[in-house]
Amino acid sequence: MRWSARTASLLAYNVGVWAVILLLSFPLLWMVLTAFKPRTEALSFPPSFLPREWTLEHFRRVLNNTPFVAFFTNSVIVAVSTTAIVMLVAMFGAYSLARFRYPGRRLVGRMILFTYLLPSTVVLVPLYLIVVGLGLANSLAGLVVVYSTFALPFALWLLHAFVAAMPVDIEEAARVDGASRMGAFFDVVVPQALPGLISTALFTFILSWNEYLFSLVFINDTRSKTLPAGVTSLLLDSMNVEWNLLMAASVLITMPVLVFFAFLQKHLTRGFGAGAVKG
Amino acid sequence: MSRTNRDALTGAALIAPTVLFFMLLLAYPLFQAFWISLHDINTLSLRGDYVGLANYVRLLESEQFWNALYVSSVWTVSSVVLQLALGVGIALALHGPLVGRSVARGMVLFPYLLTTAVAVLIWRWLLNDLYGIINYVLQEYELVDRPVAWLGRMPNALMTVVLIGTWKLFPFVVIAVLARLQTIPLHLYEAARIDGANALERFWDITLPQLKGVLALVLVLRTIWDFKEFDLIYLMTGGGPRRGTETLPLLVYQQSFPELQAGRGAAVAVVMLLIMLVFFAVYFRMQAADEERDRR
Amino acid sequence: MNVTLSHIQKRFADGTVAVHDFSLEVAAGEFLTFLGPSGCGKTTTLRMIAGLELPTAGAIHFGSRRIDDLAPGDRNVAMVFQSYALYPHMTVAENLAYPLRKRGVPRDERAARVAATAKLLQIEPLLQRRPKQLSGGQQQRVALGRAIIRDPDVFLLDEPLSNLDATLRAYMRAELVQLHRRIGKTMIYVTHDQVEAMTMSTRIAVMHQGRLQQVGTPADVYARPANRFVASFVGTPAMNFVEGALRLEPTGMQFVADGLAVAVDGRAVDANRPALAGFRPEDVSIGPAGEGGAGPAHGIGQVLVVEPLGHETLVVLEVGANQLVARCPSGIGLAAGERVGVVLNAGRAHLFDNVSGERLTV
Numbered sequence: 001m002r003w004s005a006r007t008a009s010l011l012a013y014n015v016g017v018w019a020v021i022l023l024l025s026f027p028l029l030w031m032v033l034t035a036f037k038p039r040t041e042a043l044s045f046p047p048s049f050l051p052r053e054w055t056l057e058h059f060r061r062v063l064n065n066t067p068f069v070a071f072f073t074n075s076v077i078v079a080v081s082t083t084a085i086v087m088l089v090a091m092f093g094a095y096s097l098a099r100f101r102y103p104g105r106r107l108v109g110r111m112i113l114f115t116y117l118l119p120s121t122v123v124l125v126p127l128y129l130i131v132v133g134l135g136l137a138n139s140l141a142g143l144v145v146v147y148s149t150f151a152l153p154f155a156l157w158l159l160h161a162f163v164a165a166m167p168v169d170i171e172e173a174a175r176v177d178g179a180s181r182m183g184a185f186f187d188v189v190v191p192q193a194l195p196g197l198i199s200t201a202l203f204t205f206i207l208s209w210n211e212y213l214f215s216l217v218f219i220n221d222t223r224s225k226t227l228p229a230g231v232t233s234l235l236l237d238s239m240n241v242e243w244n245l246l247m248a249a250s251v252l253i254t255m256p257v258l259v260f261f262a263f264l265q266k267h268l269t270r271g272f273g274a275g276a277v278k279g
Numbered sequence: 280m281s282r283t284n285r286d287a288l289t290g291a292a293l294i295a296p297t298v299l300f301f302m303l304l305l306a307y308p309l310f311q312a313f314w315i316s317l318h319d320i321n322t323l324s325l326r327g328d329y330v331g332l333a334n335y336v337r338l339l340e341s342e343q344f345w346n347a348l349y350v351s352s353v354w355t356v357s358s359v360v361l362q363l364a365l366g367v368g369i370a371l372a373l374h375g376p377l378v379g380r381s382v383a384r385g386m387v388l389f390p391y392l393l394t395t396a397v398a399v400l401i402w403r404w405l406l407n408d409l410y411g412i413i414n415y416v417l418q419e420y421e422l423v424d425r426p427v428a429w430l431g432r433m434p435n436a437l438m439t440v441v442l443i444g445t446w447k448l449f450p451f452v453v454i455a456v457l458a459r460l461q462t463i464p465l466h467l468y469e470a471a472r473i474d475g476a477n478a479l480e481r482f483w484d485i486t487l488p489q490l491k492g493v494l495a496l497v498l499v500l501r502t503i504w505d506f507k508e509f510d511l512i513y514l515m516t517g518g519g520p521r522r523g524t525e526t527l528p529l530l531v532y533q534q535s536f537p538e539l540q541a542g543r544g545a546a547v548a549v550v551m552l553l554i555m556l557v558f559f560a561v562y563f564r565m566q567a568a569d570e571e572r573d574r575r
Numbered sequence: 576m577n578v579t580l581s582h583i584q585k586r587f588a589d590g591t592v593a594v595h596d597f598s599l600e601v602a603a604g605e606f607l608t609f610l611g612p613s614g615c616g617k618t619t620t621l622r623m624i625a626g627l628e629l630p631t632a633g634a635i636h637f638g639s640r641r642i643d644d645l646a647p648g649d650r651n652v653a654m655v656f657q658s659y660a661l662y663p664h665m666t667v668a669e670n671l672a673y674p675l676r677k678r679g680v681p682r683d684e685r686a687a688r689v690a691a692t693a694k695l696l697q698i699e700p701l702l703q704r705r706p707k708q709l710s711g712g713q714q715q716r717v718a719l720g721r722a723i724i725r726d727p728d729v730f731l732l733d734e735p736l737s738n739l740d741a742t743l744r745a746y747m748r749a750e751l752v753q754l755h756r757r758i759g760k761t762m763i764y765v766t767h768d769q770v771e772a773m774t775m776s777t778r779i780a781v782m783h784q785g786r787l788q789q790v791g792t793p794a795d796v797y798a799r800p801a802n803r804f805v806a807s808f809v810g811t812p813a814m815n816f817v818e819g820a821l822r823l824e825p826t827g828m829q830f831v832a833d834g835l836a837v838a839v840d841g842r843a844v845d846a847n848r849p850a851l852a853g854f855r856p857e858d859v860s861i862g863p864a865g866e867g868g869a870g871p872a873h874g875i876g877q878v879l880v881v882e883p884l885g886h887e888t889l890v891v892l893e894v895g896a897n898q899l900v901a902r903c904p905s906g907i908g909l910a911a912g913e914r915v916g917v918v919l920n921a922g923r924a925h926l927f928d929n930v931s932g933e934r935l936t937v
């Protein structure tokens with residue numbers, strides 16, 4: 001077989017790039033492998049690469065012998081609630097910013113941008129005081145309130161770009177056909193914006209799912225902790241660190257994110273890119 | 280009421296919940312942060328005295344603050360530079376004739392969405408001195424003769440944190456750059472090929488100028504976001520060893536909660552914000568220029 | 576339903592005035608076209624009639640009822656957009672039914688009317704498809720259907736044919752005229768294409784830079800353009816303009832320009848004055864050029880370009896300092912560089928004030 005220079009360079013390119021990608025993905029692979037390895041194997045020296053014996057014992061222990069299930073439930077409650085609130089507020093807000101004119105509109109836009117960049121550490125203590133003042137200390141509701149506040153600018157940013165890119169004349173046609181402004185919104189804008197709404201909802205969920213600092217500070221009661229704070233505090237600070245358990249817990253924490261990510265993959269380049277990037 | 284006014288009212292009503300959120304949970308706390316920073320307050324009892332700018336004076340005289348500022352700067356600059364370099368490189372690689380491109384893209388982007396806590400757990404396991412695979416491989420191939428203390432020693436700890444931060448955060452750069460690359464018309468490259476330009480020249484003369492805008496934007500955004508990063512560094516090192524990786528956000532947390540000095544913590548936070556305002560201004564200036572250009 | 580626009584003005588937030596002091600009465604049942612180049616304000620005016628923009632001054636009446644402040648949905652108008660604006664997430668049937676749904680028409684009646692309209696426009700086989708599965712022409716029919724289905728008082732059409740290819744456009748022009756005849760409603764049409772305006776309209780309203788230039792039947796606008804702009808915009812190839820002067824000679828009023836002299840109807844003019852004369856290409860013909868003699872020709876020209884079109888030939892001539900386009904029979908055998916005589920149809924000369932562009936009339 002004769003190899004032209006072009007085929008050779010194409011091959012080299014593919015091999016090289018894939019090598020780098022596999023290297024970058026190695027940590028995730030290692031997480032999965034460790035989760036399924038028996039303890040003795042993981043802690044052996046030299047360590048094995050692939051498990052000689054695949055086991056589910058760590059998963060069983062995580063689910064049965066640790067508060068993991070409680071953490072998981074808390075995370076789900078907080079993430080779902082946050083997403084619901086944020087999507088509702090952001091959907092109307094994005095439509096307002098994209099399609100209406102009123103005094104102060106541009107100011108609101110800048111304010112959203114500003115809060116998007118704000119470090120959470122600045123408002124950490126004041127928010128803590130507010131949440132305590134509302135009687136929501138140590139509660140999931142307090143977290144939902146705070147998470148919604150931080151997820152909102154991001155959701156607005158994404159949705160506003162999405163709605164603004166939709167052609168106006170379809171809404172105008174609906175209005176001429178007899179729909180009110182809000183009627184046109186529900187009949188035409190929302191169905192058309194569905195892909196954007198789904199992406200934004202998934203992003204918001206993931207944001208809430210991954211949050212650490214506020215969960216750490218606002219929730220002291222172990223049973224009420226969410227996954228990131230719960231798993232790290234419980235298992236990492238102890239004297240005897242059980243890495244297999246941690247890796248199994250990690251795999252479980254990552255599952256929802258992975259599932260949503262698979263959905264988002266298509267929209268990721270368009271959604272993020274379109275909003276963030278302009279020439 | 281005229282239709283224009285009715286319309287404007289509807290628009291305002293739709294944005295009202297958002298504005299409410301911001302006013303109550305962002306604007307008010309922001310002012311409160313300033314207010315707290317002027318007091319010597321205990322985080323638990325929430326009792327304290329007004330001390331004016333004493334916290335700020337103390338801050339500027341404390342070695343801990345200047346150390347945190349230094350660490351923040353090193354962390355931010357190194358991370359951003361590495362993220363940009365790696366991000367552009369991978370974006371270019373993903374833009375080419377790669378087999379299994381969508382799978383590759385997914386694999387590259389995933390770390391960005393991975394829970395930071397999980398990422399930290401994985402890396403601490405990988406870097407573990409006794410059983411971590413990285414130390415094993417390094418020793419096996421005789422690149423080192425003893426396990427490396429990645430996080431237990433300086434300057435290792437800061438370097439390690441920077442590298443892991445890069446691994447986790449660079450996909451943002453990839454997304455932005457890749458999106459822009461995909462809008463560059465192919466015929467520009469074709470014309471250049473006909474004119475005799477080689478691959479490097481085509482990158483330098485066509486690709487790079489087209490990327491200038493997005494790179495500037497990503498530079499500013501990543502600087503802002505890396506500067507305020509807390510979770511990753513705190514979970515990896517807690518600020519150690521001996522404050523070697525204590526950035527400003529970590530200092531705020533350290534003072535506000537373990538040391539229960541809410542006032543001092545707030546002061547550091549305010550200073551952090553003031554520093555970041557410079558970057559905000561740059562970002563806003565860029566957005567305005569963009570809008571102006573689009574209008575024309 | 577007649578539509579009356581009284582002193583309509585539209586000023587945008589950034590200060591630009593898109594429409595100045597525009598007054599017009601559209602008779603019930605007529606097909607009126609707003610014709611003009613892009614940016615002339617025709618679409619803005621249409622949108623004000625639809626209610627998608629609000630006039631900053633003036634009033635709009637449907638019949639005797641003032642409708643300025645009514646929402647678009649309350650005006651009983653239908654609009655066909657340039658992009659068709661079909662609802663992408665609904666089927667064709669649902670698109671057609673939407674206006675009826677908004678008016679609370681019961682389901683059975685909706686279905687019946689959808690079927691009837693689909694039959695009228697021959698789009699029955701498309702009823703269950705989505706807009707993105709349709710061709711441009713099909714989408715346009717659906718847009719028309721959505722407009723017709725609810726029997727509005729006024730139809731508004733915003734350059735509906737501009738996205739179609741030339742053959743389809745010609746076909747749709749005829750379809751629209753027949754449709755208008757059949758349903759007999761007031762139609763207000765916006766276009767920059769003067770062929771569409773000429774072939775379809777009862778009357779044409781020519782607009783330029785936000786102002787109404789002239790309103791009249793196609794014949795009026797063609798034969799007696801009110802100013803230079805209308806004269807140059809309507810008719811293709813465009814009218815030839817020659818700068819010169821009107822001089823009262825013993826033989827009568829003469830229009831004189833560089834290389835050209837022709838007797839014209841000078842009743843509108845009392846004294847010698849500079850003027851702009853317009854001659855349509857069909858009023859310019861070519862005769863023999865006798866050397867040193869004027870003959871029946873009004874001037875001597877040199878052939879620059881010969882453009883054979885098959886059914887006729889266009890000849891571009893240089894006459895003095897001017898360039899004229901003449902419509903000639905297809906058999907004419909001319910070559911570039913030839914010297915020919917130029918004969919003008921003096922009775923059809925258009926005279927304009929050379930500063931204001933207004934027609935010099937009796």
